[in-house]
Amino acid sequence: MSSSKLALKFLSQKDMIAAGVTDMKHCINMMDEAFTLLGKGDYVMGGSTRNSHGQRVWFPKEPQFAGMPKGGPDQRFMSLPGYLGGRFRICGNKWYGSNVNNPKNHGLPRSILMMTLNDPETARPLAIMEANILSGMRTGATVGLSARYLARDDSESLGVIAAGPISKYCTTAIVNELPSLKKVVVFDINEEAANKFCAEMSAKLDIEVVPVSSFADAVKGQDVITSAISGDHTPLFEDSWLKEGSLLTLPGRANVEDDFLRKAYVVPDGWEMQKTYKIEGLMLPEDERTIPHIQLHNLVDSGEIKESDIHDLGKVAAGLANIDKNSARKKYFISNGMILQDIAWATAMYESAVEKGLGQDLVMWDEPYLV
Numbered sequence: 001m002s003s004s005k006l007a008l009k010f011l012s013q014k015d016m017i018a019a020g021v022t023d024m025k026h027c028i029n030m031m032d033e034a035f036t037l038l039g040k041g042d043y044v045m046g047g048s049t050r051n052s053h054g055q056r057v058w059f060p061k062e063p064q065f066a067g068m069p070k071g072g073p074d075q076r077f078m079s080l081p082g083y084l085g086g087r088f089r090i091c092g093n094k095w096y097g098s099n100v101n102n103p104k105n106h107g108l109p110r111s112i113l114m115m116t117l118n119d120p121e122t123a124r125p126l127a128i129m130e131a132n133i134l135s136g137m138r139t140g141a142t143v144g145l146s147a148r149y150l151a152r153d154d155s156e157s158l159g160v161i162a163a164g165p166i167s168k169y170c171t172t173a174i175v176n177e178l179p180s181l182k183k184v185v186v187f188d189i190n191e192e193a194a195n196k197f198c199a200e201m202s203a204k205l206d207i208e209v210v211p212v213s214s215f216a217d218a219v220k221g222q223d224v225i226t227s228a229i230s231g232d233h234t235p236l237f238e239d240s241w242l243k244e245g246s247l248l249t250l251p252g253r254a255n256v257e258d259d260f261l262r263k264a265y266v267v268p269d270g271w272e273m274q275k276t277y278k279i280e281g282l283m284l285p286e287d288e289r290t291i292p293h294i295q296l297h298n299l300v301d302s303g304e305i306k307e308s309d310i311h312d313l314g315k316v317a318a319g320l321a322n323i324d325k326n327s328a329r330k331k332y333f334i335s336n337g338m339i340l341q342d343i344a345w346a347t348a349m350y351e352s353a354v355e356k357g358l359g360q361d362l363v364m365w366d367e368p369y370l371v
């Protein structure tokens with residue numbers, strides 16, 4: 001009989017690093033496993049469709065109460081619960097807050113994240129961990145996985161839009177996956193950030209990484225493009241800038257042209273999650289409504305794009321969708337992030353921490369207080 005004592009592991013950022021959280025190759029392979037399970041359907045996410053990205057705490061633009069934070073772009077709290085099956089068979093929840101002014105005003109990262117893992121049968125908490133690196137890694141690794149399945153084998157150039165932490169993880173992952181790459185170009189509205197990014201990444205990745213002075217220069221003629229801007233601007237990727245056969249992979253916000261969507265292979269992280277975004281978005285007042293990739297939904301609703309032509313990365317990873325990555329057709333990967341990614345990488349870190357004896361054991365009770 002299992003003990004009724006309840007203890008869980010706490011993993012600090014230092015413990016997470018010692019457990020191997022920065023190992024990009026390992027993380028990309030874990031994302032492959034997680035997305036394969038998504039493709040097969042062995043998962044549950046929150047909300048009534050079982051496919052909700054998560055629950056957002058969204059402050060009003062004009063708060064009526066003293067002390068209540070004022071809402072703004074990239075300012076939110078989010079809780080992302082879910083269950084991942086297969087050999088994981090575990091529940092998890094990521095809880096984070098984001099404030100785009102954190103770096104400038106407080107010397108803190110834009111977002112601050114924590115992750116909890118639970119046994120799915122008993123609900124017993126297993127671990128609580130620092131999740132900034134974990135979350136950035138799983139985001140980058142998923143973009144890397146999209147490069148594994150969607151980028152041409154002869155890809156030589158990578159264009160990076162925005163020089164923030166998410167782009168660093170994405171660049172690391174793409175370079176890891178595409179040995180044919182020869183050059184990376186970077187554009188950020190903050191020139192200093194772009195220069196720092198180039199110095200750091202070229203030293204770390206052993207590849208030429210150089211800044212360019214315009215958004216268009218970071219896109220035109222590149223074999224792979226990744227974009228992770230924050231704030232309220234949403235750039236437009238003109239179809240004519242995007243090279244035949246190229247991969248546009250988007251962990252961040254962007255606009256594309258209808259014609260690009262009609263012609264490209266469209267690969268979301270999870271199409272059912274994207275549909276749930278729309279259902280939930282329509283419940284918001286019109287002036288606060290944000291539905292990611294609404295343009296794609298509109299083209300599906302008008303019949304110009306068939307749902308059967310949209311393939312999740314999970315379907316691709318599970319071998320249930322056929323995409324000719326070496327063809328001249330453009331590819332479009334859209335990622336809003338799924339808790340399944342966090343659960344997979346957090347489980348790997350928890351198992352590694354147990355094996356290596358890392359972290360602190362926190363006792364919640366020796367015997368439960370039962371009334």
Ligand SMILES: NC(=O)c1ccc[n+]([C@@H]2O[C@H](COP(=O)([O-])OP(=O)(O)OC[C@H]3O[C@@H](n4cnc5c(N)ncnc54)[C@H](O)[C@@H]3O)[C@@H](O)[C@H]2O)c1
Pocket residue numbers: 074100110111135139161162163164165166167187188189190193215228229230231233235250251252253335336337338
């Ligand atoms: N898809 C996912 O799973 C996922 C996960 C985490 C974060 N994100 C998103 O990624 C984005 C970036 O995250 P971060 O932590 O790196 O943010 P950050 O704020 O730390 O850095 C963003 C960078 O973008 C630059 N930027 C802003 N507007 C720009 C523009 N118009 N052109 C070029 N550069 C511009 C900024 O100067 C900054 O250097 C956020 O919007 C976040 O919501 C996505």
